[in-house]
Amino acid sequence: MTHETLSSSSSQAPAAASAWTVTTRNRASSVAALLIVAVLLAGIAAPLFASRSVLQDLFFILTMLTLAQCWNLLAGYAGLVSVGQQAFVGFGAYVMAASVALGGFDPVVAILFGGLAAMLLSVPTALFVFRLHGAYFAIGTWVIAEVVRLLLAQWKALGGGTGTSLPTGVARELPGVRLVADWFGVRPAQAADMVYYWLALLLACAAIGFAYRLLRSKQGLGLAAVRDNGQAARAVGIDPNRIRFAVYLAAAFVTGLAGALIYLQKARISPDAAFSVTDWTAYVIFIVVIGGIGTIEGPIIGVVVFFILRNLFADYGSWYLLVLGLLGIAIMLFAPRGLWGLFTERTGIQLFPVRRILAGGPLTKTIKGGPHG
Amino acid sequence: MAILALENLSKSFGALKVADDVSFTLEEGEALGIIGPNGAGKSSLFNLINGNLRVDSGRILFDGADVTRQPPMARCLAGIGRTFQIPQPFQQLTVFENLLVAAAYGARKTEREVSDRCADILVATGLIARANQPAGSLGLLQRKRLELARALATDPRVLLLDEIAGGLTEAECGELVETIRSIHARGTAIIWVEHVLHALNSVVSRLLVLNFGKVIGIGRPAEIMESQAVRQIYLGIDV
Numbered sequence: 045m046t047h048e049t050l051s052s053s054s055s056q057a058p059a060a061a062s063a064w065t066v067t068t069r070n071r072a073s074s075v076a077a078l079l080i081v082a083v084l085l086a087g088i089a090a091p092l093f094a095s096r097s098v099l100q101d102l103f104f105i106l107t108m109l110t111l112a113q114c115w116n117l118l119a120g121y122a123g124l125v126s127v128g129q130q131a132f133v134g135f136g137a138y139v140m141a142a143s144v145a146l147g148g149f150d151p152v153v154a155i156l157f158g159g160l161a162a163m164l165l166s167v168p169t170a171l172f173v174f175r176l177h178g179a180y181f182a183i184g185t186w187v188i189a190e191v192v193r194l195l196l197a198q199w200k201a202l203g204g205g206t207g208t209s210l211p212t213g214v215a216r217e218l219p220g221v222r223l224v225a226d227w228f229g230v231r232p233a234q235a236a237d238m239v240y241y242w243l244a245l246l247l248a249c250a251a252i253g254f255a256y257r258l259l260r261s262k263q264g265l266g267l268a269a270v271r272d273n274g275q276a277a278r279a280v281g282i283d284p285n286r287i288r289f290a291v292y293l294a295a296a297f298v299t300g301l302a303g304a305l306i307y308l309q310k311a312r313i314s315p316d317a318a319f320s321v322t323d324w325t326a327y328v329i330f331i332v333v334i335g336g337i338g339t340i341e342g343p344i345i346g347v348v349v350f351f352i353l354r355n356l357f358a359d360y361g362s363w364y365l366l367v368l369g370l371l372g373i374a375i376m377l378f379a380p381r382g383l384w385g386l387f388t389e390r391t392g393i394q395l396f397p398v399r400r401i402l403a404g405g406p407l408t409k410t411i412k413g414g415p416h417g
Numbered sequence: 418m419a420i421l422a423l424e425n426l427s428k429s430f431g432a433l434k435v436a437d438d439v440s441f442t443l444e445e446g447e448a449l450g451i452i453g454p455n456g457a458g459k460s461s462l463f464n465l466i467n468g469n470l471r472v473d474s475g476r477i478l479f480d481g482a483d484v485t486r487q488p489p490m491a492r493c494l495a496g497i498g499r500t501f502q503i504p505q506p507f508q509q510l511t512v513f514e515n516l517l518v519a520a521a522y523g524a525r526k527t528e529r530e531v532s533d534r535c536a537d538i539l540v541a542t543g544l545i546a547r548a549n550q551p552a553g554s555l556g557l558l559q560r561k562r563l564e565l566a567r568a569l570a571t572d573p574r575v576l577l578l579d580e581i582a583g584g585l586t587e588a589e590c591g592e593l594v595e596t597i598r599s600i601h602a603r604g605t606a607i608i609w610v611e612h613v614l615h616a617l618n619s620v621v622s623r624l625l626v627l628n629f630g631k632v633i634g635i636g637r638p639a640e641i642m643e644s645q646a647v648r649q650i651y652l653g654i655d656v
Contacts, residue, residue: 064536066513066528262528265518269507276505279467280519280571281493400528402513402536402548 064404068260068397076395087245091238092228099241103309105351106244110302111324112331112343113251114295119329120338121259122291123271125178128185129299129325131169131192132162134318136300137307138196144210144308146201151218155243155304162300163293165192170292174285186321193319207314214311240309247305251298252396255340258294259398263287330368334375336382340396345384418481420445420606421466421497421575426475428465428630435461437630439475443575448607450617450638453627454650459610460502462627463577466608467499468492480574493523498573502580502610504560508553512544512563515552516570523571535570542566542596557584565593569600576600578609582616590616614642626650 091099111129118124136158143154173184197205215221215236225235258264269277270284277284303324307313317323327350335346353371357364379386388394419442428436435458443449451459464470466477468489477485484492507515516538520531539545542562547555552563561581568576578597582590594616601607601620611617617638618624624641626633628650634641641647 064533066532262518262521265510265514265528266522268510268514269518272507272509273505275469276501276507276567278489279469279493279499279501279505280567281490281523281525282518283488283490399511399549400514400517400532401511402532402539404536 064402066400066402068400070394070397070401072391072393073395073397076393080395084249088242091241096234096237099237101351103237103241103244105347106241106248107302107306108328108331108350109343109347110244110248110251111299111328112335112347113248113255113340114299114302115325115328116332116337116340116343117255117258117291118295120332120342121264121267121271122288124288124292125182126173126185127182127321127325127329128169128173128187128189129295129328130319130321130323131185131189132166132296132299133303133306133324134189134196134315135165135192136162136303137313137318138199138202139300140304140308141202141208141210141313142199144214145208151214151308152243155301155308158304159297159301162303163297165300166293166296169296170289174289174292189319189321193315196319197315203314205315207312207317210308210311210313214308240305243305247298247301251302252340252344254294254298256396256398258291259340259396263290264398265400267291327368330372332382333372334382336384336388339382339384339388341388341394342382342384346382349383418445419443419478420447420480421608422476422478423466424476424478426462426465426477427473428461428470429473434458434630436465436472436475439627439630439632441625441632441635443606443608445574446601446604446606447623448601448609448621450621450624451608451610451627452612452614452617452624453633457627458630459627460579461630463499463579463608463610466492466577467497490522493571493573494525496572496574497577498523498568498571498575499577500561500564500568500579500581502583504557504564506552506555506560506563506567508551510552511549512552512555512559512566513539513548515563515567519567520570520572523573531570538566538569541599542569543592558589561585565596573605575606575608578607578611580610580612582611582613585613594619618642 090102094102111133115126115129118126139161140154140158143149143157144151149157169188172188173181176184202208216232218236218239220239221232221235224230224238225232228235266277266282266287269282270287274284303318307318331346331350332343334349335344336342353368357367375382381389421443424440426436426439439462451462453459461470465472468487472485476483479492479495479497484495507518510518513535516535517528517532520526520535521528524531536545539548542565544559544562544566547559555563565578565581582593585593590613597607597620609617609621621638623636624638625635626641626647633646633650634644
């Protein structure tokens with residue numbers, strides 16, 4: 045222990061002390077930033093050379109990625125293992141459908157309504173499930189999702205238990221569809237697929253951008269502290285419930301947006317599909333777990349693996365689910381930090397670095413000090 | 418004026434009384450030591466002061482304001498910092514990030530505003546060489562230092578130290594005493610629970626003895642160590 049006095053550590057540090065620098069960047073991440081920009085540009089341009097079926101696959105990948113980022117934020121960072129995210133997918137989708145079919149709103153406005161409605165739903169939900177912990181929290185979120193499904197199945201105007209189709213021509217009313225059709229000389233149906241794709245890309249990028257910004261902010265550090273040790277977090281002035289509540293609300297909003305967009309593209313909605321625990325939570329958990337929970341890169345890897353498996357095994361019915369399950373178990377046992385975790389442990393590469401690295405002149409000088417350092 | 422005042426504080430878990438009508442005051446900038454046998458309620462008293470435990474009855478005044486019903490985070494913001502007897506680091510964060518988050522929240526500042534101060538605290542507590550290591554990779558001694566460093570980062574007016582010298586060698590203990598003295602010299606009031614009496618007595622100006630949740634005695638260290646009741650109860654000497 046060096047016997048420096050604490051004089052310079054009084055709350056107003058003089059300018060002379062600022063020989064310290066703090067950075068989250070490393071060499072790999074600068075290269076990664078370029079890579080990300082390149083992928084993003086290719087993503088934006090994809091509809092110009094990709095076929096409709098490829099665009100629909102990419103739409104699926106991007107919307108699942110959005111859901112996975114949300115669940116990862118909840119479970120991987122806030123310690124909230126929800127198995128009831130389908131409540132927000134379904135509720136967002138239903139509010140979107142009602143806004144379009146009954147309210148006659150513009151589809152993009154209807155998507156926003158879906159997200160806002162999901163966030164509103166998350167407030168009373170949180171008041172209930174935040175009293176529960178661990179497994180009880182998980183079950184509680186599932187119960188709420190079932191309750192919302194059963195309630196919406198009573199909504200006769202939207203087809204009750206069997207569901208309903210959105211009015212034909214909704215796709216053509218999407219802002220920009222006519223413009224895209226004219227510019228690229230494609231039929232309106234294809235133009236609509238292009239616009240859906242761009243919306244999904246925007247949403248996925250926004251979800252990743254939001255998660256990354258959050259993790260690099262003071263709140264992100266607070267969230268990590270709460271996850272690591274709630275009691276110590278309270279002792280240094282962090283309110284765990286407030287920070288978890290904020291994350292829960294934000295995740296519900298984005299999940300609701302994704303649900304609304306998914307069902308706008310499907311153009312058909314039913315309670316069983318929109319509140320499916322398999323589609324909107326089990327697959328999402330699988331994506332996050334095999335990719336790497338608690339990292340932004342993990343869900344990106346996970347969704348690609350999931351998509352490949354789905355295409356390889358989709359024709360084998362229950363074998364497909366068996367393979368997914370076994371793979372999930374194998375990863376949990378042998379690589380609990382997921383595929384990205386395996387990769388980053390060996391290479392140290394991070395595409396989205398969040399660690400604050402302290403560097404500076406005094407650091408190199410004092411390193412040799414300390415008899416038991 | 419007293420920075421901290423406990424008035425008739427009581428807390429029990431079933432039949433076990435961990436605080437039994439405890440009253441004392443801590444003056445601004447004072448250093449108070451607390452001793453007592455294992456299970457006397459020393460750590461519980463800290464948990465009551467910082468809000469980890471709720472009192473059954475009695476009041477806690479901090480800087481004249483009643484904080485009895487306030488949660489731990491509000492008390493931290495008011496200026497009560499603490500260490501834990503069993504270190505509770507944020508395992509996956511680095512040592513530096515442990516301080517950063519404590520300083521940013523505990524002193525209501527931005528990360529940028531507090532990063533220099535955090536680095537200085539790391540230097541002063543001898544942790545600077547470990548700044549970028551995950552806190553989970555530290556050994557016990559470093560974890561204890563991290564407890565102290567993180568509590569300091571919240572910029573406390575009252576610092577509660579819970580057996581921070583336990584398990585240290587003579588030399589390490591001497592360094593720790595120096596560090597605590599320099600913290601005290603800055604005007605931070607300290608309550609220090611410790612079994613290592615010579616370390617404690619070289620810093621504090623008053624000692625409080627606790628047994629079965631009761632205050633047995635409070636006064637100058639020399640007087641306390643001489644008192645019959647203390648020798649009987651705490652040192653186990655039959656008179």
